[in-house]
Amino acid sequence: MTRKFHLAFIFNFTPDDWQGPFGTGGAPWDGKFHTEVAQALERACFDYVIVEDKLMVPESYGGSSEAALRQAMSVPKHDPVPLAVAMGLATSHLGIVATLSTLAYPPFMTARLASTMDSMLGGRFGWNIVTSAETLAAQNFGMTELPPRNVRYEMADEYVDVVRQLFASWDRDAVVLDRDNGIYADHTKVRPIHFKGKHFSVRGPLNTVPSPQHRPAFIQAGASPRGRVFAARNADSVIAIANGVEAMREFRADVRRHAEDFGRDPDGVKVLFCVTPVLGETEQDARDKQARMVSSPQFIHDILAQTSALTEIDFAQFDLDKPLPHRLETNGEQGSLDQFQQWGSGKTLRELVADSAGGLVSSVELVGTPDQVAARMGEVMEEAGGDGFMITTPLLRLNRRYVAEVTDGLVPALQRLGLTRTAYATGRTLKENLREF
Ligand SMILES: Cc1cc2nc3c(=O)[nH]c(=O)nc-3n(C[C@H](O)[C@H](O)[C@H](O)COP(=O)(O)O)c2cc1C
Incomplete structure (x- = not known):
């Protein structure tokens, strides 16, 4: 029997494909x-949409x-949470995932916000x-400097522990709503956490009711070895980029191995x-479209500007028609950078842009x-081992035509092959949808 896989979509609250003919x-x-x-993605039975930030x-x-x-590249970028509310209230089954940085939000606020969202969306919220x-x-x-990656992840592990404990500070059945005896919540089922760690100190308990998922879904996109360990410890779903099928298989196997080391079921x-x-309408049509995109000077410029933004390396300094002078390193998104620079391939910068075509985001x-x-x-999917795809566009630029091509062209084709969901089971949470197959 054909094994189904999951679909998600990533965009951000930035301008659409504003210069394009279908912007x-x-x-x-x-x-x-x-x-x-979001409504179109729900019609196509996606598991979730994620708002990058x-x-x-x-x-x-x-x-x-x-x-x-x-060029409105990555900026202006509005806050994902109000958008998540709007999308969540306009849909009924689609998971809604918002990005919240552990560098920026105190853990109590993240837990409170995620819990509130999960209650409002009936168990469909992800962080x-x-x-x-x-x-x-x-x-x-x-801060004056970005902490080194290992410190960022060490803080993030502790942060996630705090957030988990805050969700657990209310038992699932703490709200009793007993009208006759005048009891809203049973205070014996709500406890402080008294968390004192290296980076965070939080008393608790949380002041929101337990949400349908109790612990909302956790999503993460770590690419470095440390990032993968973090994901394997904490995430219900990992967003990944890999160069080709073999690298996909290796990435997935690595995350699953680490998950088992943490005592988790890797299928989780x-x-x-x-x-x-x-x-495209025909293969040639699609190939022409791709060739037009990757040879456009604007596209090349925008990909390089985006790569600079993600890695904090100035790509304007390099000759487009020469290979990169040395292997580049960053304290920022090293995985994205490695995916892009294909070090050792001898390709020119222009070829690297054209070659990756999907910019930094295509596996x-x-x-x-x-x-x-x-x-x-x-x-x-068969070769990589399973799970699914996160669909997007090279520069995260969206127009209605592209969305329709995916939701009304590609997804029905996937469904005809029995590869993706054709209907949501009623009342399922985001985590339950992810565990469905
Ligand atoms: C598809 C995708 C989406 C991401 N979304 C965000 C985001 O919204 N905000 C952010 O700060 N980082 C985002 N990242 C970066 C990751 O959180 C992570 O820092 C990056 O993949 C590098 O991995 P590393 O931290 O293990 O080096 C994203 C990465 C990928 C591949």
Whole structure:
């Protein structure tokens, strides 16, 4: 029997494909555009949508904020949580995941917010746990430097422990709503946590009622060895990028191995690989579309500006028609950087941009008709071992046409092959949907 896999989608609360022929104007600030997208994803039975977030205005490309602001690359970026509320209230089954950085929010506030969201959305909320990887973000929160990766993850592990304990500070059945005896909540089932760690000190208990998931879903996208261990310890679903099927298989096996070391059931960690399908009426149509995109000077510029923003390395300093001078390293997103730089390949920077086509976010090339791409996705999953895909676009730029190509072209093709969900089971939470297969 064909094994089903999961689908998720990632975007951020930034301008749409504002310059493109199918753009929506570049001012999606009332949240309606993204909410409509969420509804389309629900129609296609996605497990969840995730709203990416960063907390700074990038200045690395060319040493200024010009590239980011001129092109609206990664900025302006509005807060994901109000958007998550709007999308959540306009849908009934889709999981809604918002990014909250452990560098920025106190753990009590994250736990409170996640619990509130999960109650409002009937058990469909997920927290995308990020440590933040930019000095410019750290400087918005009282730090002069970004802490090194190991310290960020050490803090994040402790942070997650606090948040877990806060959710558990109310027993699931603490709210009794006993009208006759005048008891709303049983105080013996609500306890302080008295957490005192190296980085956090939190008394507790939480002051929200237990939400339907009690502990909302945890999503994470660690790529470095340390990031993978963190994900394996904490996440219900991991967002991953890998260069090709073999690397996908290795990544998934590694996360599952670490999950077992933590005493977890590896099937409780769903690894979803980022892909950016290019869909056409015919294969040639799709290939032409892809070729037009990767050879456009604007695309090359934007990919380099995005890579600079993620890695805090100025890619404007390198010659487009030469290989990179040495293997680049960052305290920021090293995994994304390695995916991009393909060190040792001898490719020029221009070729690296064209080669990755999906920019920083594509694990395998998916170019063709919906039927071709669906069949390829099935093969890739078979070889990689399973779990699913996180669909997006190279620069996280969205337009309605692309969304429709995915939700009304690709997904029906996947469903015809029996590869993805055709209906949600009623009343399931996000975590239950992730555990369904
Ligand atoms: C698809 C994807 C989405 C991500 N979303 C965010 C995000 O919303 N905010 C953020 O600060 N980092 C985000 N990251 C970065 C990761 O949290 C992580 O820092 C990065 O993958 C590097 O891994 P490492 O921390 O193990 O080095 C994302 C990464 C990927 C691959």
